[in-house]
C-alpha cells in the first residue's frame with residue numbers, strides 16, 4: 001500500500017499527490033442554458049477526461065472523483081437512468097485511451113445495487129488497466145462514506161466471528177484495510193465545485209487531515225486551467241496535522 005507521512009507537520013512542497021473532487025454543479029450549469037440536467041452531466045464527463053489528462057503535468061498521481069453517491073438514488077428516475085447510461089458509455093468510449101495513457105482505473109462504492117452490465121464494464125476496465133501506474137483514477141460510484149465504514153465494520157466483525165482476528169487487533173490501521181480505499185493513500189486535497197461548502201459523505205475517514213478547496217466554478221466549467229490555479233493555491237498552504245511547526 002502506498003504510504004504518506006500524515007503525522008509530521010510540513011509546509012507543502014510541490015503539489016498534492018492525491019486530489020479528490022466533488023464534481024458539483026452540472027444541473028445548474030444545464031439549467032442556466034435552458035437544457036435538461038443530463039446535458040450538464042454530459043458536459044461534466046468531458047471535463048473528467050480533461051482533468052485526468054492534466055494530472056501528470058502537476059504530479060498528481062492519484063485522482064479520486066465522486067460520480068454517484070448513495071444518496072443520488074433519490075433523484076428522478078430519468079436522471080438516475082441517464083447517469084447510469086452515461087457511466088456505461090464513458091467506460092466503453094474511454095477504456096482504450098485510458099489504457100494507452102497509463103491510467104489505472106478503480107471503482108469504490110457498493111456495486112450490489114448497480115446493474116449487471118455496468119458492473120461487468122467496471123470489472124473489465126479495472127482488469128484492463130491493472131498494470132498501469134502513471135495516474136491512478138478512482139471513481140466513486142454508489143459511494144457513501146458512512147456506507148463504506150459500515151460495510152468495513154461488518155467485514156471486520158465477520159473476521160472476528162470466524163476467529164481469524166481478535167477484537168484487540170482492531171485499530172485505525174486495521175480498519176483502513178477493510179475500507180474500499182485500502183489501495184489508496186489519504187487525499188491531500190479535496191476540491192468541491194459550485195460554491196457549496198459541504199463534504200456530502202465523501203471520503204469521511206480518509207479526509208481527516210486533507211486540505212479543502214470550495215470553489216464557485218460549476219463542474220462543467222472546471223477547465224485544466226482552473227485545476228492548475230487551485231493546485232497553485234495548495235502549494236502555498238502549511239500542513240500541520242494537528243502539531244505545531246518548528
Ligand code: FPP
Pocket residue numbers: 023024025026027028029037041042044045048066067068069072086087090139194219
Ligand atoms: C453533481 O452535480 C454531479 C453528479 C451527481 C454527477 C457527477 C457526474 C459526472 C460529472 C458525470 C461524469 C462522470 C464520469 C465518471 C463519467 P449536480 O447534478 O448535483 O449539480 P447541481 O447541484 O447544480 O444540481
